[in-house]
Amino acid sequence: MKIALIGYGKMGHMIEQIAIARGHEIVCKIDVDNQDDFDSPAFASADVAIEFTNPTAAYSNYLRAFKHNVKVVSGSTGWMTDHKDDVEALTKDGKQTLFWASNFSIGVAIFAAVNKYLAKIMNQFPQYDVEMEETHHIHKLDAPSGTAITLAEDIVDLLDRKDAWKAGVTTWDDGHVDGSTDHKANELLVNSVRHDEVPGIHTITYNSEADQITISHSAHSRQGFALGAVLAAEYTANHTGLLTTTDLFSSLIP
Ligand SMILES: NC(=O)C1=CN([C@@H]2O[C@H](COP(=O)(O)OP(=O)(O)OC[C@H]3O[C@@H](n4cnc5c(N)ncnc54)[C@H](OP(=O)(O)O)[C@@H]3O)[C@@H](O)[C@H]2O)C=CC1
Numbered sequence: 001m002k003i004a005l006i007g008y009g010k011m012g013h014m015i016e017q018i019a020i021a022r023g024h025e026i027v028c029k030i031d032v033d034n035q036d037d038f039d040s041p042a043f044a045s046a047d048v049a050i051e052f053t054n055p056t057a058a059y060s061n062y063l064r065a066f067k068h069n070v071k072v073v074s075g076s077t078g079w080m081t082d083h084k085d086d087v088e089a090l091t092k093d094g095k096q097t098l099f100w101a102s103n104f105s106i107g108v109a110i111f112a113a114v115n116k117y118l119a120k121i122m123n124q125f126p127q128y129d130v131e132m133e134e135t136h137h138i139h140k141l142d143a144p145s146g147t148a149i150t151l152a153e154d155i156v157d158l159l160d161r162k163d164a165w166k167a168g169v170t171t172w173d174d175g176h177v178d179g180s181t182d183h184k185a186n187e188l189l190v191n192s193v194r195h196d197e198v199p200g201i202h203t204i205t206y207n208s209e210a211d212q213i214t215i216s217h218s219a220h221s222r223q224g225f226a227l228g229a230v231l232a233a234e235y236t237a238n239h240t241g242l243l244t245t246t247d248l249f250s251s252l253i254p
């Protein structure tokens with residue numbers, strides 16, 4: 001398969017290695033300094049473009065790829081609040097194709113299934129309150145993480161006593177803290193920690209007077225995200241519309 005890379009940072013480099021090892025060809029690499037390559041024959045020849053950039057660049061990158069009818073797999077986070085409706089309209093009825101996931105690792109897909117199962121059980125046990133914490137490297141531009149938002153949306157959907165999630169505090173290595181933990185009982189608080197070079201930890205805690213139940217996923221490296229993105233590109237080559245990891249892993253995770 002011919003793959004174009006949009007964004008050649010930490011994820012772009014790792015995806016390149018895995019894609020080549022799986023027998024794919026990288027036909028074009030677009031970063032900040034060669035934006036004209038979006039209009040090159042090499043870019044247009046790609047079966048799929050894999051996009052990992054940042055919250056502000058992602059949506060316009062999708063539009064530039066769609067202009068050439070190139071399908072996109074993207075893991076960029078932090079753009080959904082502004083552009084979710086536009087992306088849904090663009091991909092409706094398979095007109096354009098975007099595979100987007102806040103987290104591409106199989107481990108997080110399993111963790112998300114456990115999170116949903118636990119939230120459903122907890123409807124029977126009102127004595128437990130729930131909170132979430134995510135920890136990432138200090139370079140991360142968005143908080144809470146995209147993964148935390150996806151997990152929080154699932155809890156809000158399934159746990160009757162929570163109607164919305166709310167960003168709490170972000171705590172930094174030097175000890176300074178942004179934000180506030182003020183929240184209403186019906187809001188799920190999501191706190192963030194920015195520490196060193198942590199690839200990504202997500203922890204969900206149900207606490208009662210008697211005890212505490214904690215589920216946590218910790219990535220050892222970016223390897224799982226990058227492999228998932230290449231598997232998603234292979235899937236996207238044969239599918240259309242708005243796709244995500246529940247489509248990719250549907251035969252493995254009920
Ligand atoms: N869904 C998932 O599984 C995962 C998602 N992510 C998300 O992916 C994104 C990228 O992560 P990561 O690779 O670690 O970040 P990096 O900062 O290492 O890489 C991003 C790259 O994109 C480049 N870039 C910025 N703007 C543009 C643009 N308009 N067009 C093309 N390239 C551009 C940057 O260049 P420059 O440095 O010059 O600005 C940089 O090289 C983030 O949003 C992150 O949250 C990360 C890991 C997993």
Ligand SMILES: O=C(O)C1=N[C@H](C(=O)O)C[C@H](O)C1
Nearest residue numbers: 077102103140145146147200
């Ligand atoms: O910025 C990162 O690094 C990551 N971003 C994604 C997110 O926001 O959830 C996925 C992963 O946790 C790493």
